[in-house]
Amino acid sequence: MRFSKIIEEVLDEVLPKGNDRPAILSQAMRYAVGTGGKRVRPRICLAAALGAGGDIEDARYPAAAIELLHNYTLVHDDLPAMDNDEERRGMMSVWKKFGEANAILAGDALLALAYKTAALSPRNVKRIIEELGEKGVGVVQGQVEDIEEIKRDIDFIYLHKTADLFIASAAMGALAVGADEELVGKLKEYALNLGLAFQYQDDLLDGDSPYDLEKTRSLAEESTNKAIDALQGLPGDLSELIRLAESLRGRQR
Amino acid sequence: MRFSKIIEEVLDEVLPKGNDRPAILSQAMRYAVGTGGKRVRPRICLAAALGAGGDIEDARYPAAAIELLHNYTLVHDDLPAMDNDEERRGMMSVWKKFGEANAILAGDALLALAYKTAALSPRNVKRIIEELGEKGVGVVQGQVEDIEEIKRDIDFIYLHKTADLFIASAAMGALAVGADEELVGKLKEYALNLGLAFQYQDDLLDGDSPYDLEKTRSLAEESTNKAIDALQGLPGDLSELIRLAESLRGRQR
Numbered sequence: 001m002r003f004s005k006i007i008e009e010v011l012d013e014v015l016p017k018g019n020d021r022p023a024i025l026s027q028a029m030r031y032a033v034g035t036g037g038k039r040v041r042p043r044i045c046l047a048a049a050l051g052a053g054g055d056i057e058d059a060r061y062p063a064a065a066i067e068l069l070h071n072y073t074l075v076h077d078d079l080p081a082m083d084n085d086e087e088r089r090g091m092m093s094v095w096k097k098f099g100e101a102n103a104i105l106a107g108d109a110l111l112a113l114a115y116k117t118a119a120l121s122p123r124n125v126k127r128i129i130e131e132l133g134e135k136g137v138g139v140v141q142g143q144v145e146d147i148e149e150i151k152r153d154i155d156f157i158y159l160h161k162t163a164d165l166f167i168a169s170a171a172m173g174a175l176a177v178g179a180d181e182e183l184v185g186k187l188k189e190y191a192l193n194l195g196l197a198f199q200y201q202d203d204l205l206d207g208d209s210p211y212d213l214e215k216t217r218s219l220a221e222e223s224t225n226k227a228i229d230a231l232q233g234l235p236g237d238l239s240e241l242i243r244l245a246e247s248l249r250g251r252q253r
Numbered sequence: 254m255r256f257s258k259i260i261e262e263v264l265d266e267v268l269p270k271g272n273d274r275p276a277i278l279s280q281a282m283r284y285a286v287g288t289g290g291k292r293v294r295p296r297i298c299l300a301a302a303l304g305a306g307g308d309i310e311d312a313r314y315p316a317a318a319i320e321l322l323h324n325y326t327l328v329h330d331d332l333p334a335m336d337n338d339e340e341r342r343g344m345m346s347v348w349k350k351f352g353e354a355n356a357i358l359a360g361d362a363l364l365a366l367a368y369k370t371a372a373l374s375p376r377n378v379k380r381i382i383e384e385l386g387e388k389g390v391g392v393v394q395g396q397v398e399d400i401e402e403i404k405r406d407i408d409f410i411y412l413h414k415t416a417d418l419f420i421a422s423a424a425m426g427a428l429a430v431g432a433d434e435e436l437v438g439k440l441k442e443y444a445l446n447l448g449l450a451f452q453y454q455d456d457l458l459d460g461d462s463p464y465d466l467e468k469t470r471s472l473a474e475e476s477t478n479k480a481i482d483a484l485q486g487l488p489g490d491l492s493e494l495i496r497l498a499e500s501l502r503g504r505q506r
Contacts, residue, residue: 021394021398021406021409022394022398022401022402024397024401024402025393025397025401072361076357076358076361079334079354079357081332081333081334081352081353081357082354082357099334100334101332101334101335101400101401102397102401104329104334104335104357105329105393105396105397107361108325108364108393109390109393109394111361111364111365112364112386112389112393113386113389113390115368115382115385115386115389116382116383116386116387116389116390117386118382119379119382119383125378125379125382126372126378126379129368129369129371129372129378129382130369130372132369133365133366133368133372134369136364136365136366136368136369137362137365137369140278140358140361140362140365141274141278143358144275144277144355144358145274145275147354148275148277148278148354148355149277153274156274
């Protein structure tokens with residue numbers, strides 16, 4: 001499928017080669033990003049470019065950027081001082097395989113590389129970095145709120161920890177193809193609701209929603225519908241944006 | 254002094270307020286950046302703007318960005334899995350005061366905020382993010398080489414761990430005032446040599462140079478002279494760039 005091919009190719013292009021000095025860092029960065037997987041966020045980015053009426057090739061670097069940034073959050077979340085996860089996707093987590101110091105540093109390098117990569121967009125770099133910068137801070141705010149605050153604000157956590165990177169994905173995809181701010185706004189609204197739906201579905205799969213089963217299902221359904229409604233008036237091909245939203249309805253691991 | 258005022262003001266402006274949610278993150282970020290200090294890198298950025306013939310106010314956001322990025326490296330370097338330092342600048346290190354997870358996350362947020370802040374430059378944002386992105390990866394490569402590799406390459410470490418952020422500072426300051434690539438190149442050459450001189454002086458102060466005393470002194474002197482030589486042909490006020498280089502000659506803690 002065309003999306004997968006672009007995403008895997010551009011990630012391979014921007015990541016350091018496995019023997020680039022220092023080799024252990026290059027290897028840890030590649031290991032963290034892996035190959036394949038669902039790649040939900042870069043798909044949103046490319047789909048937003050299409051939905052805005054643009055050429056998805058123009059959004060390839062922002063798509064890689066958001067996946068690099070997402071993977072840095074996973075590498076740091078797995079650390080012993082955080083979730084202390086020894087496994088991820090059925091394989092050793094980065095710190096378990098490369099050591100704690102290298103995992104911290106590989107995450108740092110992925111984050112810096114995300115911004116460098118986003119700046120390769122053919123247009124609107126200033127706006128793209130604004131979005132990725134704001135949401136890059138936001139995702140950390142969501143994580144700290146989740147692990148630290150005694151009176152946790154669930155809406156704050158879902159918005160920042162989950163939806164922020166979805167919003168940045170859509171905004172960057174639209175900006176990379178030259179969409180105006182009205183279109184960017186519609187796609188951000190879509191992505192916000194898609195992110196919330198994704199999180200509610202995650203809660204259902206994990207069986208740890210803060211709400212009862214019925215309420216969580218209804219929140220997920222409502223957010224999915226809002227996401228699709230937000231697409232009205234977009235000039236481009238909406239099929240992939242709609243498919244992404246619909247695919248969440250019956251999502252499984 | 255005018256430089257200090259701009260630097261402290263812009264850092265205060267871009268950092269989250271102490272009660273911004275989640276408060277512990279905002280407080281940890283502010284604590285990490287502190288107030289005062291030498292602020293060498295933002296000074297280089299502002300001085301480069303002047304040297305390129307521009308208005309230093311135009312370089313204020315890139316100056317804040319490089320200081321945010323520098324401070325994230327310190328927060329992560331101090332972590333138990335890295336240098337395990339409980340103190341920094343005579344105060345508790347961030348992880349000692351706020352806990353390990355919050356220190357990892359505060360560092361992450363400072364790094365993302367650095368890119369968001371650099372994008373506030375009034376011009377040349379694409380080039381600025383390219384430089385800050387490349388050097389943001391470079392500084393991690395230097396750190397991994399330093400702690401990990403068995404056959405450490407000293408030149409690689411000094412270039413990336415120390416000089417890279419000096420180079421980004423100068424490049425961003427010049428780009429923010431609209432300097433052409435020839436001027437940017439001269440200022441990067443200045444900053445590379447300033448960074449090396451800074452590192453050799455550091456070795457002398459710490460008494461842990463990989464070379465003997467005489468050789469280290471001569472390398473420091475040579476690099477300082479090369480830095481000043483690189484400034485020939487710049488159109489602006491060079492006094493601050495020269496003062497920064499000269500101040501390294503007799504540097505003390």
